[in-house]
Amino acid sequence: MSHFTKPAAGSWTEHYPELGTEPVDYTDSIDPGFYEDERNAIFKKTWLNIGRVERLPRAGSYFTRELPAIGTSLIIAKGTDGVVRAFHNICRHRGNKLVWDDFPNEETSGTCRQFTCKYHAWRYSLEGEVNFVQQEKEFFDLDKQLYGLKSVRCEVWEGFIFVNLDEDAPPLAEYLGPLVTGVEGYPFHEFTEVYSYRAEIGSNWKLFIDAFAEFYHAPILHMKQAVKDEADKLAGVGYEALHYQLQSPHSMISSWGGMAPPKDLNMVKPIERVLRSGLFGPWDRPDIAGLDPLPAGINPSRHRAWGVDEFEIFPNMSLLFWAPGWYLTYHYWPTAVDKHVFEANLYFVPPKTARDRLGQELAAVTFKEYALQDANTLEATQTMLATRIVSEFPLNDQEILLRHLHKVAKDKVKEYRDAAAAR
């Protein structure tokens, strides 16, 4: 029996008939050919979030991003006009990587007036024009206009910086569509206390999205994180979401949210009782505007027991809002068919007191304990998928976002392959 109302079609999955209900083929997560096409069909054609504007506080602020998924390194910089721009991180003289510190493959950030190449000192403005060429007279009618940095499309939505290698892609807001833009107005800019995590994961990028886009596993894999009685109860009840919504290529899950604060303090660990915080974040909502009421796109079923919404912004970003008033993002950056870099960012309002600070510390520490358990399962999954002993898997109604993700990825790759075959 379900605890929360499902759509008239009988299940969330059948509410979206294009998804089907048959077992799903996971060859898309182990086939190197599929991975190569995915990079072209998806990562090189889609808006990708590469950070937030808070990382660029003033004119001249910049950071670099290494993105093997799209085969390049980017410089993201704020110009003297306040505009955020993205450039390929390559010098127009002879191709040196323009911005890096000691190790060419490591990301860097800082503030400068212009970018100077380490090799022969060509200099570029924050807007990407070349404005100094060493011994310019030695060149042959060099038209500096033609040698600016190669720019990449870059748009900012609600403070999130997105890039897209595809010149023909529709604008970002149109791409995000009403599902994602329904969260506009959330006070993202207030959440400047940031904890960033990075992990190298031995699995296909989609498998980690799978792990985070269903909560069916939570009462089982994370059983030991709850006190014994609570864990037994959770495992018995299982998991059901309040609401799911798809708007291809994006999707979301809306969930009841557990214990913030818990009904019975014996349900949580001693440190949580003292610090009034835990996995769901600090229990006391920060005193800022914009959290009550929340934007209409958050908690769409307006359920009283609501605890968290997770938006899957295709292809590789998750955006989560917790009821007590904080948010986080996950990114999954493929580096090979069976490897990716996972990034997580936790965003809190700046703490005013030591009590606030320790509450956030506990939320951050707890996040890492869970993430370690989630991450570790993936390598095991990847190695067994790769055996091809079994390639089709039955996904349940609480795994609808996984079914959707794999379908979208396969559809995009198919479209790309069909177009290539027709050429």
Added chain:
Amino acid sequence: MPLLPAEFADLERFADWVLPTEPQRYAKRLASAMPQMQEFYDTAFPRLEDAIAYCDKFPLTDLPEDARALLHLMQSLVNVSFPVEVWKQARVPDSGAAMVHLIREPVV
């Protein structure tokens, strides 16, 4: 020279847990045996409320050195609370070879 405020002299013997960043705290946790962490927890946990009250006499952005050290010690207490309260071991169970690194954090 004591690191902590005089009122917290009982915690001074855990001064090697006064660590400003999460990577340092987590590394020390992994390198510690359970009895060590249990002893630290058993002594520090009952002082957590007092420590918060002490630090909250000052603005968080302008803590005196000894209060800052106390807060760093309590941040370590938060980190070891998992091994002590739930895992009964330093590492997260079922986390095998997985590593998750904190790469940017607000440091008090």
